[in-house]
Amino acid sequence: MIAVLEELRAEVYRALKALPSNGLVQGTSGNASGRDGDYVVIKPSGVEYDSLSPDNLVVVDLSGRVIEGVLKPSVDTLAHTHSTYATVYAVLGRSIPVYLTEIADLFGGPIPVSSYVPPGDEKIGKEFAEKACPGRFQALLMRNHGVFTAGKTPKDALTAALIVEHSARIAHLAEDVGNPAVLPEEEVRKLHERYGEAYGQRSDEKG
Ligand SMILES: [Zn+2]
Secondary structure, eight states: OOGGGHHHHHHHHHHHHHHHHTTOOOTTOOBOEEEETTEEEEOBTTOOGGGOOGGGOEEEETTOOEEEOSSOBOSOOSEEEOOHHHHHHHHHTOOBOOOSHHHHHHHSSOBOBOOOOOTTOTHHHHHHHHHSOOSSSEEEEETTTEEEEEOSSHHHHHHHHHHHHHHHHHHHHHHHHSOOOOOOHHHHHHHHHHHHHHHHHHHHHHO
16 A cells, blocks of 8 residues: 555544444545545445445545545545535525625635536536636535535535535524525625634644
8 A cells, every 4th residue: 555645544534434323424435635736535435424434435536546445436536525514405496695704714706616527527526627616725616416525635625515514504594584694795805804814824833
C-alpha cells in the first residue's frame, strides 16, 4: 500500500462512516472521497457502510484508473448524498436561498442547483466545476438526484453536506410557516469574508 495515503484513508473512512450516522444516506448510496496529489481515495461501489474499513477503500488516479483495491470504485469521486430535505430542493430545481448566516459563512451565496445529468455520467463533474458555489466549501444540488459537496479535506466535504441538509430543512420549514427573509447580498459577502479569515487563522494554529 502507498504509505503516504494511510492518513487520507483514515480521514475518508471517518467521513464515510459519518454519512449514515447523520442520516444523510440510505443503503449503500452516497460517497465521500479525498485527494492527495494525483491520488483519490474513494468508497468502493455497492459496499455496505458497516463493511467499510480504511483498508478496503479504493485508490484511483485522477483519470479514474484503479491504483489500489480489488473492489470497483464508486461511480463518482465527489462527496455525495441523497439527504432528504436538500434532495427536495434538487427535485424542485430550486436553489436554497441565504436565509441563514451559516449559508453565508460557508458558501457565500445561495446553494445552486444543476441541470439534469444522469447518475454516473461524467458530465456530473463538469456540472459541479461550473456551477458549485466556489471556495473552501463547495456545494451543488444535483437536479432530480441529490447533493454533491467538496472541500479541502473529506471532513470539509462532510461538513458542507451536513450544512446543506440543515439549511434545506430550515428553509423548507420557514417557507412552510411564512415568508423568510433572505440576507442582503452585502451582508452575505461580509459574513463570508469574515468566516474565511477566521477559518484561515484556525488552520494556521493547527500548523
Ligand atoms: Zn446519487
